[in-house]
Amino acid sequence: MTRVLTPAPMGGIGAGILLLGAALAFGRVELAVTGVVLLVAVAAALPGGAAAEPVLTAERGGGEPVPDGSVRIPVTLTVDAADAETILVTTTQLQHRVRRVAVSGPVARIPMGIRSPHTGDQELLAADATAIGPDGAWTAPAPDRTRLTARLQPRAVALPFLPLSRDPAGLTGAHDAARPGDGGEFRDIHPFAPGDRLQRIDWKATARLARRPGDLFVRRAFATSDLDVALILDDRDDVTGRVGDWARGDRALGLPGSMDVAREAAWSLACGYLDVGDQVAFQLLSRPSTAVRRGSGARHRERLRAAIAGASPQPRLTRTRTPLVARGALIILLSTFLDDETVRLAGVWRAAGHRVLAVDTLPQLRTERLRREEMAASRMVLGLRADRLRDLAAMGADVLVWDGDAGSRAAALRGISGPRRRR
Incomplete structure (x- = not known):
């Protein structure tokens, strides 16, 4: 030291x-x-002889959810500085909250709670320690800065209604398909044909509808099918609801960003469809190589959790390649819709016959304390964004605003889910 x-x-x-x-x-x-x-x-x-360097370690506990949607994470700092009378610890929480604490040495434990409104890969804490000798005779800083990083998982919001594709293509599952088969709801009464099971003969319908001896009628049901769901996350930008920060490129670290909203929406929708046995895929628009292929089950759920929690913003410099999706899949596009590329992709998918659910991940807007020129620019940007949302609705895509009141979101889901189905 x-x-x-x-x-x-x-x-x-x-x-x-x-x-x-x-x-x-x-x-x-x-x-x-x-x-x-x-x-x-x-x-x-004065110090005598060589001494050991101060050792600073950080340990974190499990996150505790807070009613406002953020997470409180308990962290304990341990400092060991031989011969030190006082230890000065400087911490930076979430890259913007600076706190200085002076504790008595030579060994000290400092508990603290970090409240984060963000999810994904975050630097929770950066800490420096300086050992101070008796009577302030000498100081000895720690050689390296201690950093504590973590991947914070998004929460899963319970969804009472889930949109379905027009024609589920799976062979079996929890949804009614358009074709006749077994396991679904009543479809119609049909004359007996080769291949029909004898157990399906409806004797009451036969007595009522038969016109000549030997006529038989059977009850037909819809086949059941699982659903192919493709979650496409637009990772172009990560903006907060404070409009004044957009032009400056200064992201307000104390507010949730659009990527935080997108992770929560993607994970909530993925859990909802996985719970009923559907096949779910996930892909980032800017990084097709990180795609998670469609699947279901517990292991696939963990793969999706890791991919969604690890999603980070990646600026796009070129036109996006259209992601490949399964035939007849329900496409859920999560974006802020601040550019035209996502609208173009939605048009391509609608032209191919897919049902598209456009999830608006822009946080609730805050327009206070804007200068006159910033107010004019924000009106132009938000006006173009409103035009894009209207274009999506005009091409037949369903639009869902995610960040907001839970009751409004549930009501919107109920309206676009077609036939009502509770989980």
């Missing part, structure tokens, strides 16, 4: 020498005694 002498011991040494010189010049014994005592006190406070 590199120990740096502070001005205090240097001043003490200088004062002691000055007092001894004055005692010799004036023949004053008391000045000599005071000078000797002062020099001995400084010598006792």
Whole structure:
């Protein structure tokens, strides 16, 4: 450990020498005694020999959800600095909250709680420690800054209604398909044909509808099918609801961003469809190589959780390649719709016959404290965005605003879910 002498011991040494010189010049014994005592006190406070470096470690516990949607994470800092009388710890929480704490040494434990409105990969804490010797004679900073990072998981919101594709293509599942088969709801009464089961003969309908001897009628049901769901997340930008920060490129770290809203929406929808046995795929628009292929089950759920929690913003410089999706899949496009590329992709999918659910992930807007030019620019940007949402609705896509009141979101889901189906 590199120990740096502070001005205090240097001043003490200088004062002691000055007092001894004055005692010799004036023949004053008391000045000599005071000078000797002062020099001995400084010598006792100075470090002797090599010493170990301060060791700073950080440990975190499990996150505790807060009613406003954020997460409180307990963190414990442990500092071990040999021979230190006081330890000064400087922490930076979530890259913007600076806190300084002075604790008595040589070993100290500092508990704290970090409240984060964000999900995904986050730097929760960065900490520096400086050991201070007895009487402030020396200081010794820790050689390296300690950083604590974590991947915070998005929460899953319970969804009472789930949109379905027009014609589920799976062979079996929890949804009614358009074709006749087994397991679904009543479809119609049909004349007996080769291949029909005898157990399906409806004797009451036969007695009512038969026109000649030998006519038989059977009850037909819809086949059941699972659903192919493709979650497409637009990772172009990560903006908060504070419009004034968009032009400056300064993201307000204390507010949830559009990527936080998108992760919550993607994970909630993925859990809703996986719970009923549907096949769910996930892909980022800017990074097709990170796509998670469609699947179901517990292992696939964990793969989706890791992919969604690890999604981060990635600026797009070129036109996006249209992601490949299964035939007849329900496409859920999560975006802020601040550019035209997502609208173009939705048009391509609608032309191919897919049902498209456009999930608006822009946080609730805050337009206070805007200058006149910023207000004019925000009106233009938000006006173009409103035009894109109207274009999506005109091409037949369903639009769902995610960030907002839970009751409004449930009502919107009920309206676009077609036949009502509770989970």
